[in-house]
Amino acid sequence: MAKRSLLVTGASGQLGGEVVxxxxxxxxDDVIIAGSREVGKLAGLDxxxxxxxxFDDDEATLQAAFEGVDRALIIxxxxxxxxxxxxxxHLRAIRxxxxxxxxxxxxxxxxxAADDSAIPIAQDHVLTxxxxxxxxxxxxxLRNNLYAEVLVGAVGHAVSSGQLITARGEGxxxxxxxxxxxxxAAAALASSxxxxxxxxxxxxxxxxxxxxxxxxxxxxxxxxxxxxxxxEAYVQGLVQAGLPEPxxxxxASFEVAAARGELGxxxxxxxxxxxxxxxxxxxxLAGALKG
Ligand SMILES: NC(=O)c1ccc[n+]([C@@H]2O[C@H](COP(=O)([O-])OP(=O)(O)OC[C@H]3O[C@@H](n4cnc5c(N)ncnc54)[C@H](OP(=O)(O)O)[C@@H]3O)[C@@H](O)[C@H]2O)c1
Numbered sequence: 194m195a196k197r198s199l200l201v202t203g204a205s206g207q208l209g210g211e212v213v214x215x216x217x218x219x220x221x222d223d224v225i226i227a228g229s230r231e232v233g234k235l236a237g238l239d240x241x242x243x244x245x246x247x248f249d250d251d252e253a254t255l256q257a258a259f260e261g262v263d264r265a266l267i268i269x270x271x272x273x274x275x276x277x278x279x280x281x282x283h284l285r286a287i288r289x290x291x292x293x294x295x296x297x298x299x300x301x302x303x304x305x306a307a308d309d310s311a312i313p314i315a316q317d318h319v320l321t322x323x324x325x326x327x328x329x330x331x332x333x334x335l336r337n338n339l340y341a342e343v344l345v346g347a348v349g350h351a352v353s354s355g356q357l358i359t360a361r362g363e364g365x366x367x368x369x370x371x372x373x374x375x376x377x378a379a380a381a382l383a384s385s386x387x388x389x390x391x392x393x394x395x396x397x398x399x400x401x402x403x404x405x406x407x408x409x410x411x412x413x414x415x416x417x418x419x420x421x422x423x424x425e426a427y428v429q430g431l432v433q434a435g436l437p438e439p440x441x442x443x444x445a446s447f448e449v450a451a452a453r454g455e456l457g458x459x460x461x462x463x464x465x466x467x468x469x470x471x472x473x474x475x476x477x478l479a480g481a482l483k484g
Contacts, residue, residue, distance in 0.1 A: 198261055199382050200226040200295075202246045202286070203268035205234035208301065211375035212266060213238050216383060223383060228258065248282035252289055259286075259293035266299040266382045269318065273443070279317040284324045297331040299382055301374070304338040304367070304393060304456050311450040314443060322391070333381050334391040338456060339447060341368040341396065341477040344405070348481055352413045356420045357406045360427035364451035365399035367459040370472045380467040392462040397471045399457040408475050412482050424449055 199216060203209035204227035216225045217240040227235050228246030235243040246258040248270060259265060267286050272278045283300070290298055303310075306318035318336075325332045344366075351357040377394050400408075402419035409417040422430070424445050431441035450456050463471035 196222045196224065197263040198224045198226055200228055200244070200246070200259065200262040200265040201268070201382070202228040202248075202266065203270065204238065204241075204243075205229040205231065206268060206271075208371055208375055208378070209266075209268045210238065211372060212268075212379045212382070213241055215375055215379035217241060219379070219383060221383075226262065248286045252285060252292075255285060255289035256292045259290045259295050262290070262293065262295050264297040264299070264382055265290055265295050266378055267301070269301045269303075269321070273314060273439075276313070277317065277320075279314075280320040283317070283321040287321070287324050287328055287330075291328050291330055295330070297333070297387055298325060298328070299333040299335060299378065300325060301378065302334050302336045302391075304336050304395070305450075305458070306336060311453050311455060312443075312446040314446070326389070331387040332389050333386060335374070335378055335381065336391065336393050337374045338367045338369045338393065338395040340374070341370045341472070341474055343447075344368055344474075345477060345481040348409060348478060351406075351417055352409055352415055352482070355415065355417055357402060357409065357417055358420045358422055358427065358430060359402045359451075360422055360424040360445060360448035361402055361451035362421050363401055363403075364448075364454060365401045365404075365457040366447075366451050367393075367395035367399040367457060368474050368477070369394055369396045369463065370477050373463045373467075373471045376469065377463045377466045384466070392466070393458055393460040394462050395459045395471065396463075397459060397473055399459050400474050405474070405478075408478055409482075412475070412479050 225241045227241040230247040232243040302318040306315045406417045406419035428441045428445045
C-alpha cells in the first residue's frame with residue numbers, strides 16, 4: 194500500500210490521544226499527523242508529526258492544516274457554550290478538508306443522531322453528518338454510544354448510598370468504553386474503506402438500570418438498588434450535588450433518550466472494525482471499583 198498521511202484532530206484530548214497512540218503502535222508506513230489547537234500539548238505523543246489544527250481558525254488557515262492529508266478523523270469538539278457552535282466548527286473543518294483534497298473523512302458522532310433525538314446536543318452531530326453526506330467525500334460516521342466512563346463516574350456514590358438513581362425507567366444503554374471507541378476509530382482511519390458509512394459504536398450489550406444495580410451489588414458486595422425517578426427530580430438531584438444546571442440538563446437528556454430506547458441498540462461494529470470484541474460494561478465497572 195502506498196504511504197498515506199492520516200490526521201487525527203483533537204489529538205491532545207482523551208479520545209484523540211488514544212487513537213494516535215494506537216495508530217503509532219500498529220506500525221506500518223502511514224505518516225501519523227497529530228492535530229491540536231496547541232501543539233505544545235502533544236509533546237507526550239511519540240512517532241507523530243504534530244500540527245496545529247483549530248476549527249475556530251479562518252478557512253484558509255484551516256485548509257492549510259489539512260494539506261497533504263489522505264484520511265482525517267475529525268473528533269467532535271467540546272464547545273457546548275453556545276447551541277450550534279460545534280456544528281459551525283465541524284462544518285468549517287469539512288469544507289477545509291474537502292478544499293485541501295482529503296479523500297476520506299471520519300467523524301465521531303453520537304448514537305442514533307437524528308432530528309427527533311431526545312438529546313439537544315445531538316443536533317450538532319445531525320448537522321455535521323448531513324454536511325458529510327452533502328460533501329460527496331468518502332466518509333465514516335462513528336456514532337459513539339455513551340462512554341462507560343460517564344457511568345463509572347457515578348458508581349462510587351451508588352455503592353456508598355445503596356441507590357443507583359436514574360430517570361431512564363426500564364430503558365437500556367449500550368455503554369461503550371472510550372478505549373473501545375479509540376480502537377474502532379484507529380482501525381477505521383487506518384483502513385482502506387473509501388465509501389460512505391454510518392456505524393453505531395457500542396458495547397457488546399445494552400444494559401438496564403436494574404442490571405447495572407445488580408452488577409454493582411455483585412462486584413462491591415454491598416446491596417445497590419436501582420431507583421428510577423422522574424426527570425425533573427433527577428435534574429434537581431444533580432444540581433443539589435453541585436452540577437451546573439446546563440450540564441444537569443445534558444445528563445438528563447441522556448436519561449430521556451435511554452427511556453425512549455434511543456441508546457439501546459448494541460452493534461458488532463467495534464469487533465468488525467478492530468477484530469477484537471467490545472468490552473462488557475461489567476468489566477469496566479469491575480476495573481473502576483477495584484481502582
Ligand atoms: N459518547 C460520549 O459519552 C461522550 C462523552 C464526552 C464527550 N464526547 C464527545 O467526544 C469528544 C471526544 O471525547 P474526549 O473524551 O476525548 O473529550 P476531551 O478529552 O474533553 O476532548 C475534547 C476535544 O475537543 C477538541 N477541540 C476543542 N475545541 C476544538 C477546536 N476549536 N478545534 C479542534 N478541536 C477542538 C480538543 O482538541 P485539542 O485540545 O487537542 O485541540 C479535544 O480533542 C468530545 O469532544 C465530545 O464531543 C462524547
